[in-house]
Amino acid sequence: MTNATTTPKTTLRPIAPEAWETTARARAQQQGEPDWALEQRRIAAAQAKALGLPSREHELWRRIDFRTLEQGLAALDPFHAGPAAATFGDLPAGLQAVLGEDADRAGVLVQRDAGVAFERNAAELERQGVIVCSLERALTRHAELLRPRLGALIEPDYDGYAALGAAIRSGGAFVWVPDGVEAALPIRLLHGLDAAGRLAAPRSVIVLGQQARATIVEEQSSAAADGLAFHLGGTEVFLGEESKLVFATLQEWGGNVYHYSNQRARIERGAELQWIQTVLGGRMVKTNSYFDLAGPGASAYVHGFMFGDERQHFHLHTLQRHLADHCTSDLLIKGCLKDHARSVYQGLIQVAEGAQRTDAYQANRNLVLSDTARADSIPGLEILANDVRCTHGATIGSVDPEQMYYLMARGLPRNTAQRLIVEGFFTPVIDRIPLEGIREHLRQVIQRKIG
């Protein structure tokens, strides 16, 4: 169920104008992109054409409705990029506000629509040999580091959208933390969509060397706008042996944005990934996050939440893939839905043959605040080893009336009581987010959404 190519396609539905791919490639060539990367684009374009739009019967596409996007896709502009900013102060106030006052204590990269507008590595990181730059720049300056990694984890033929994203790739970040280096400052990656009508297809590559350590926060933010916009993202994360990465990906698009992203992490022997994902914005949102426990003793701790209101619709798919022995994966995804919002969590634990002593845990907890909201949970296990401990569980419920009564018996008005319960529900995830400024911001967004 995790690979689109296994699903028979009845009718091919063309995905996007062919001119996009030729234009994207011509522009990339002009910017000095190496031949191998151009060739990747060309192959991906052929695959996008061959695959077409994902079938609505496909296991991973039938619980989310991208029809409005499909109809409007060809009219989007996949090349518009916000103007480059010479200094942080030249960025739009809204984006500066997202990064906040902590921004000068971090390596920062800001993308606007389809292009990176601002890159500023911190001097301390620079001294350590930590690289934080746009993927475009990395393709000219650090091509030898990228070549074995760009496209190595996201299968180019995963589905039509993923192939399209690789063909018209626009922006994204490259982060490199050398062996043995503990990055002295956090790294902040921000993507904004300036207006409706834009399509951005960033691809990011993050590499931690052996025993390296880093904290990376990726934020996606836009003001609500009239009309479609589309974020078609891809992130590939490589954790070298015994490295440790805290990676937070926080999505807060305006209500007009369609979001589809593929996120992959490969975790080598003894390395540890702390993955935090929040989904608050967007109209239709679909993410596939795969965690490959590739070397003995690797671990992945995944904590995420989604909070939908109005007609938002989220589909989170995760895969904990245990490829080696003695690995741990521990996943908790929480969902809260109000109004007519809907969420689908679809999670799978796969344990390969020989991946003995696997310890895998998957939990999905949902809080449904209105009769018209809906949460679905589809857990799965595929276990090919015999000495493993795997558990999964899901709950879907409304706010406990006894909790409401208890809080109201202390004088809290009904909606304040509900806000506290929902905040409390999200707290275990929020507490894992590395920067207090962001934690406080998320609490405010949650409060606003509760209304």
Add this chain to the structure above:
Amino acid sequence: MSYAPELVIKDLHVGIEGKEILKGLSLEVGKGEIHALMGPNGSGKSTLANTLMGHPKYEVTSGEILFKGESVLEMETDARARAGLFMAFQYPVAIPGVTVANFLRTALNARLAPPETNGGGAMPHKRGIAPKEFRAMLKERMGLLKMDESFAGRYLNDGFSGGEKKRAEILQMAILKPEIAIMDETDSGLDIDALRVVSDGVNALAGPAMGVLVITHYNRILNYIKPDKVHVMVDGRIQVSGGADLALKLESQGYDWVRDGQEVELS
């Protein structure tokens, strides 16, 4: 001397899921008074406490509850609490992810907010007591109840021991300063040291500004909290009322003599 009790319960009949539990209960509690309500398990003590707080499951079929001279029957639970009614729960509910400090500050701000801003349900945010002032107050009240400072950062009732839950209830009472406090079996599940601490806390808070209704089915707690009046409840009604000595009689003779229907007025 004209006496206007803070809480007046008149001929109260209450049902749950169609079954009548309170069958004509009358009781008055004034400020500065400590009343004990005793009765065997299942006699309806918690039903009374929850009816006073407005639990939606309990249906008042007839009778009246007046608080400060006004009927509370049409008031929602939160409005009753803000008006100054308080119940220490027999079984406090856990609220995971919400710290004791955050909860108490929110509750105190709700209690302090002028009534009109609370009417619509929405609470003004970031007003009310200053965080620093609140922290000092919390520290002082926690000290009174011999609670460790780390307690403020724990999630409300989440993983609390029985004794910690009861202390947390009294801490809430100490912060919110109600005018009438109903303590539903606060003594149950407490060891003797905890019972002493909790009772000392209640005694320190009780005074001319607060009336207390101590609900219990043992009189152990009444060795520490001295009631002005004792009421004995059996089968949804107060059968006997009297002074502190009534509790002693219950201890030696049990409830059977009350159950037998002898309406004795001791005083």
